[in-house]
Amino acid sequence: MCLGIPGKIVAIDASSGLRMCKMDFGGVIREACIESLPDARIGDFTIVHAGYALNILSEEEANETLDLLRQISDVDEELNSQGM
Amino acid sequence: MQFTREFRDSDLVKGMLAKIRRSVTRPWVLMEICGGQTHSIMRYGLDQLLPEEIELVHGPGCPVCVTPLEQIDRALDIASRPDVIFASFGDMLRVPGSVQDLFSIRARGGQVKVVYAPLDAVRIAQENPDKQVVFFAIGFETTAPANAVAILQAQALGVKNFSVLVSQVRVPPAMHAILGAPQNRVQGFLAAGHVCTVMGYWEYEPIAAQYQTPIVVTGFEPLDLVYGIQMTVEQLERGTCEVQNAYPRVVTRDGNRAAQSMIARVFKPVDRAWRGIGVIPQSGWGLSDAFAEFDAEKRFDVSHIQTREAQECIAGKILQGLAKPPQCPAFGVRCTPENPLGAPMVSSEGACSAFYRYARQ
Numbered sequence: 001m002c003l004g005i006p007g008k009i010v011a012i013d014a015s016s017g018l019r020m021c022k023m024d025f026g027g028v029i030r031e032a033c034i035e036s037l038p039d040a041r042i043g044d045f046t047i048v049h050a051g052y053a054l055n056i057l058s059e060e061e062a063n064e065t066l067d068l069l070r071q072i073s074d075v076d077e078e079l080n081s082q083g084m
Numbered sequence: 085m086q087f088t089r090e091f092r093d094s095d096l097v098k099g100m101l102a103k104i105r106r107s108v109t110r111p112w113v114l115m116e117i118c119g120g121q122t123h124s125i126m127r128y129g130l131d132q133l134l135p136e137e138i139e140l141v142h143g144p145g146c147p148v149c150v151t152p153l154e155q156i157d158r159a160l161d162i163a164s165r166p167d168v169i170f171a172s173f174g175d176m177l178r179v180p181g182s183v184q185d186l187f188s189i190r191a192r193g194g195q196v197k198v199v200y201a202p203l204d205a206v207r208i209a210q211e212n213p214d215k216q217v218v219f220f221a222i223g224f225e226t227t228a229p230a231n232a233v234a235i236l237q238a239q240a241l242g243v244k245n246f247s248v249l250v251s252q253v254r255v256p257p258a259m260h261a262i263l264g265a266p267q268n269r270v271q272g273f274l275a276a277g278h279v280c281t282v283m284g285y286w287e288y289e290p291i292a293a294q295y296q297t298p299i300v301v302t303g304f305e306p307l308d309l310v311y312g313i314q315m316t317v318e319q320l321e322r323g324t325c326e327v328q329n330a331y332p333r334v335v336t337r338d339g340n341r342a343a344q345s346m347i348a349r350v351f352k353p354v355d356r357a358w359r360g361i362g363v364i365p366q367s368g369w370g371l372s373d374a375f376a377e378f379d380a381e382k383r384f385d386v387s388h389i390q391t392r393e394a395q396e397c398i399a400g401k402i403l404q405g406l407a408k409p410p411q412c413p414a415f416g417v418r419c420t421p422e423n424p425l426g427a428p429m430v431s432s433e434g435a436c437s438a439f440y441r442y443a444r445q
Binding site: 002003004006017018026031032033035036037038045047049050051052054055057058059061062063064065066069070072073074075076 | 085086087088090091095096098099100102103106118120145147173200201202203204223224226227229230231233237240241276277278279281282304307311330332333334335336339340342343346432433
């Protein structure tokens, strides 16, 4: 349910009465509503669902998760079991 | 940081799978609530890479699938009217009603428009002042803010020819229904990451405690999924039942409070019927009294609807994790994505469509 795509805010415009933005999804620019993200700024990444931005993504948390997974995963064992 | 590509690292996925293999000592049944996760799991073949002790069952998190037949038939009735432009997310168009679907209405000249965002439907209403524009506001908590903002914007701009047919549902009551059922097999939940993006995960803490069931907030990339599964399995092996977050780059415990207050302004909790499952108390949202003027069920007379469900379809069992699609005699024979008997074969989040698309038997 509820597919959400990360995009990067490249322009903000509130002239319609709603906080709207232009969002860059890997080179494709689309409009999204950031009404529920009062602190969102240009350069922030957000998850967008049905044209609505749900939250600002945390690069720090992303890196922490990746570091943790590198530590806890059994990459070596997996590679050994494949005879590599 | 792209926030997606990094979480598809195949060495790390394999390493996490090896870790799961090493820690599992007996069979466990996990349910991923979200149909988007079902599709990710099958697309990346994770169901086939996990140790055989881990059984994944697929949950009801497919909004298109659980939208009740009465509501689909009301949509079809409204969409057939000559003065109406009916706007909907694309997935709904092929969902079978009692006798037809939105595609067949469009083929006969009905004005059915696919929109990507609910706000687009408000724009269509502004551009077509001589038509009634009705938006099919379906979805789980993830879609509620997008639906709510469209209604608020229509009110703010005084768009009188816009209304919504609402079928909003919520995850926590469905988890209660699944875990409280006498035939329940689910021992651990992967909670839907984007629902939690809006709602946070504080609501799940009493559920985990009441049913002694671990719940892990999980994302959609292969590494997110194996991380969520690993955390759940570890808890099951340890005998703990906490709510944990395997998707912290996106989800916080509180969720998006601004979005939650917007939802609370526009909607109020109501009992909702789930297709194939039945009524779950307080499991949905309906328009709050202040927005009753935007209710399409009040604007159009749809009280005469008589529904008739396809007899052979076992969607209800599939949505509750009690059966797998290949157990249905119609699967892939009389029910295909081109000619579906039930909604789970249509939706990009339906379990039947995932099994069909990725050729699981």
